Structures are given as structure tokens and as C-alpha cells.
Amino acid sequence: MPPVYDLTPGAFSFKPSPVNFNATHQVRNAMQKRLFGLIAAILLFAMTGIAAASDPLPSWNDGAAKAAITGFVARVTDQNSPDFVPVPERIATFDNDGTLWTEHPMYTQLAFAIDRVKALAPEHPEWKTTQPFQAVLENDFNALAASGEKGLLQLIMATHAGMSTDEFASIVSAWFDTAQHPKFKRPYTEMTFQPMLELLAYLRDNGFKTYITSGGGIEFMRPMTEQVYGIPPEQVIGSSIKTKFEMQDGKPVLMRLAEIDFIDDKTGKPVGINKFIGRRPIASFGNSDGDRQMLEWTAAGDGARLMMLVQHDDAEREYAYGPANGLPDTHFGAFTPALMEEAKGSGWVVISMKDDWKQIFAPAK
């Protein structure tokens, strides 16, 4: 427990009045106001110092993963360390699905697309007899899986295109306000991993700029990332469809087209990082084969680097899947033995949800 300080303002015998200015009374009053503001700043500063002295990662068990994080941050932020990195270059990139929030029983965006197909079905009677829509309407997930990548793309285009960017953002926000995770019966925006939220905040407190680099849709994530992760829209990178500038009734809109613009997955992740950020991250975090090239790209830079992979090995508190380490092979977020081998050979750190995390989900809001 940290020592107790008396931090009430009266405990400071700090008097701004004796400051000597060769200036008018008006200016002196303005300067005094500024000094009073600084008393508040001093208190805040002192308290921040105390908070920093306590554990910044309370949901992490002591172990190799936690030590890798705190050791890395200590090295790159210490001006006397050979590994010191200036603040503007402290870029950290995070996959979203399976890394920052849960991705089972299916990607959250797929749950959204399914709900949208059901909501839009009355306007599309032909969907009753057309795959993959029929599969969705009949809750036939085997038929849906059989429709493959092409089928998923059809679902996405039918539900994510044909409206303006503003309209789509409203639809997404409204969905997040009401939709619930089928197993945990909580809003999807609460299916975030508490240890990763602490990690994001810890890195930002140490001068890092935190980015999301997800295979998911950039405009599906942006309406919630600021509130959920403290990550502003301009630090979200994802897959996208094309948009087109149009004038509608004298007002400009960006219409969403049923045409792929960019797939931010696998080899696309370094491409997206280079395109959006223009600098190489010094730390990156993922959980599946889709993150491999992002970690390789991060690792290939000069100086200290941190690459980490979340392994879902906690069937009790969340889900367990691999197929690495003999865990079940499932549809979403494959962590293959080949990725595990590369991680071990390259000094990437594997986080065991079961062993490294005291708590999985963020508390209810």
C-alpha cells in the first residue's frame, strides 16, 4: 500500500501573492490566476505520481508476459537506455477481434450482418430462396459456412453498402446500443478484455500512440472505439469498401459502394500500417494467423521491439481454440502450430488467457 499523503489544498503553504512582477495590477491578477491554476496542476501531478507507483496492469498475473511488457516500456522510455525511443515513434498496433475483444462464437461484425439481413428481409422477399441469405434467415449455420468467403462477402455487401457513411454510422451505433453477446448476455462493447484495456492505457500513459489494425470493417469499428478503447477514429485501421462523393439535394454525401477497397488482414496489415501511419510500430499485438505479417513487420525494425500473441486457452472464462497446442480448430481466429513455432523461434511472447489474466472481461458499465 502506498504511503498516505495529505493532499488537501490547505496542506500546501504555497502562496502566489509574493511573486514580484514589474507590471500592472491587471497583469498581476492574470498571472495569479494562472498560478492558482498551477496549484491544481501540482496536486494532479502529485497524485498521478502516486498512481504510477502502483501496478498499472492489475489484471495481469506476474509472469513472463507481464514482465515482457513492463520491461519493454521501461527500456524504450528511459532516456539513458540504449533502447530509448522518442515519443513520436512510440507506435503500438493492436488487432481487434480476439485480441482486444472476444471473437467467438463468431466475429461481432458477422453477428451485425446477420441481424441486418433479418431486419432488411421484408424488403427482399427473394432472400428466402437465395443463399447465403436463406441460410441466415433459417439460422442454418452449416449452409452459411458452406457458402464460404464468397457468401460472407455477399452478406457484407448487402448490409454494409448502399447508404451514406453517416447513415451507416447511425445503424452501427444503434445496433451496438441493443445487441448482446449470445453466451455472456452482455453488450458486445463490454466483451473487451480488461487486461488489454489496461495495457492500452499503460502504453498511452507512457507516450505511445495506440492503433487498431483489424481485418474488420473500419467504419464498423469507428463508432465505438473512442468510448470502448480510448482510441479515436483516426487511429483505427481496418478493411474498407469504396465510397463515392456525391451531391444529394445540394448537400455532399459519401455513398458506400458494394466494392472492396482494402482488406486489412495478413499481408494487408503491414500495407495498411504503412499507408495510414507511415511509420513502423515498435510494438504489436495479435492473436491469430491474420496478425503474423504485422508482427514480422514490427519485428524487422531496428531497436527494441515487443511482439505478443493472445492465446485463447480458457474454455471456462471465455473460449479455447487453436489449433496450436492441441486446442480445438474452429472457424474464427485460427492460431496455427506454424504461428506458434514462429513465435517461439522469434522471441514473440504468447499470452495465456488462462494463466496470465486474473480477469478476462471489463466490468459492466
Add this chain to the structure above:
Amino acid sequence: MPPVYDLTPGAFSFKPSPVNFNATHQVRNAMQKRLFGLIAAILLFAMTGIAAASDPLPSWNDGAAKAAITGFVARVTDQNSPDFVPVPERIATFDNDGTLWTEHPMYTQLAFAIDRVKALAPEHPEWKTTQPFQAVLENDFNALAASGEKGLLQLIMATHAGMSTDEFASIVSAWFDTAQHPKFKRPYTEMTFQPMLELLAYLRDNGFKTYITSGGGIEFMRPMTEQVYGIPPEQVIGSSIKTKFEMQDGKPVLMRLAEIDFIDDKTGKPVGINKFIGRRPIASFGNSDGDRQMLEWTAAGDGARLMMLVQHDDAEREYAYGPANGLPDTHFGAFTPALMEEAKGSGWVVISMKDDWKQIFAPAK
């Protein structure tokens, strides 16, 4: 002239020692160190206050343009104003060529491409008899102009693709280190407009995030924007060619392909802004028809907005071209009468380089 303050440290009778902590000596010493640090902060803060009281835009003549800027900034930063905008939403976007630096006698990037064609010519004997390369090697700018957009694209692809992103950044940096503007005989990185540099700094001092949104190549600009404009690579949006992730000798590289990825001009500017930033700017700055849709997109948002266009009407100190207002119609950066009419009808502010700017170029470094 501002009043003179005595700002030497001794002028403050600020003593940290009487602070009362219910804590150990060690902790007290740590707290005292923190307080001493804050004395320095107070001095800095006081001096910043003084600096802010002086003119933040000294290279701007008093007039409608300068008043539009300072009035807008006052409204959106005053918490008691109905036009107040929270810091994260203070996004300002700037065209580059002709808005932040000179674009005549040709776009800087075209000068780079021409120099690269000449440098690479020994490896390409066929260029001696193939347009548009022959035109470049023979300095025949009429033939080059006749090759049109297709010819320019060929030049760009021959000089901007086929190497890794790291290699291209090195080539660009080396070129900027030595190349000179043909008329002013100064490095291109000094062909920036001093009033616009002051505007960028003024906006950032008031909590704005400043972005470049240029039709020029994103990877051509990024090697110099931080040093030249104080704009980091992640706040540069521009046109791009595709890149491809590859492993070369076990090391990942991003190879630049001879294939257009995105054209950040005209209707592409709002598309790029939405893609990279995900928020609508509240202020935007351009100088030509290529910026029209960016200004329309900015203007269409709710709340206070500032849209400005630089008019090049100073043949003596820089260049004069339109064709708006009867100025010469040239190859680069057309400001058409239609744009002028829209600006007047929409309350966009036109900056006259001749009348509004005391000084055009940044001083030599």
C-alpha cells in the same frame, strides 16, 4: 509592445520546503523534486501566456482573411461560445501544392520525377526514343505537356515504383537535400509560405490536429512534412500507388507497385479524409479546383466552419495565375471563375497573397 515582466527564477519567492506531508523524508524529497520541476513549468507557462498575447500571425496583414482566422479560432475554443468544439474534433485539413508551398513553375513532385528520369536514363537506353521520357531527356516541355495525364502517369510509375518503401523514402530525402527551385534558387523545403506555417502553428497551439490532404504522393511528402510543417507522417494524406508485402532474404519489405491505389484529388479528397481520419474537418484550406469538394465537405458539417482559398496574385514575390479574376491560365493549380463564384456564394474566404501576406516564403534555415 507587451509589458515587461521579471521572469528570472529569483523573482519568484516560491519555496517548496514548507509543504506538509504526512510521509517519510524520502517521499518528501521525491515530492520536492517534483515541485522544483513545477517551478520550471510555471516559468514556461507564464512565458507561453505572454507569447500568446502577442500576434500569432505576424506575417498576415490585418484584414478580412486574418480576422476570419482569429475570429473562428476564438469561437471554437471558447467554452462559453455556442460554437465551442471539443479538442478531439478540432481537425483542420490543408492542401499542399499551392497552399502550403509553391507549385510553379511545376509541382515539386514532377520536378523530382524529371530528375529521376535523368538519373535513371543510363539504365534505360530505350527512353531516348520513347515518349514521354524522350521529352524529359530533351527538356522539351511542350512534348511533355502533349503526353497528357497518361504521359505523366508513365513518368510517375517509372520513377516511383519498383523499389521498397524504405528505398523510396531514402531517394526522396536525398533529392530534397540537394534539389533547388529553378527561380528562387533555394531548396524546395524552403519554398513554404511563412503565413501558412504560422497558421499551422497557431491552430495546433489552439488544440487543432493539422492534416495535409494533397493530390501529391503520400510517400513523396512524408519524408519531409515533420521537419518542414511540423506534421507527422500519420497526418499526411495523399495519392498512392499499391504496395505489396514480400519476404526478401528472410526480411519483410513493402515493394512499391506500378499500380494506382488512390487519387487524393477533387472528389477523392473527402473520400481520403473519411478513410484516414474518420471525422469531418471543421476547417480546410486549399487554392485550386482540386480542393473544391474538400471545402464543400468541410462546410456541410454542423457548427462553426472555416473554408479558405489561397489566390496566387503576386507575380512579383511568387506567381500570379487563375484563371479567376483574369489572372493567367496555367498548367498547374487552376483557380477557375466557377470556384471563385462558389467561394463568394458560400462564404469561403479568399486569401490574396499580394494583399494579405506581409511575407511569402519562410526565412532560410
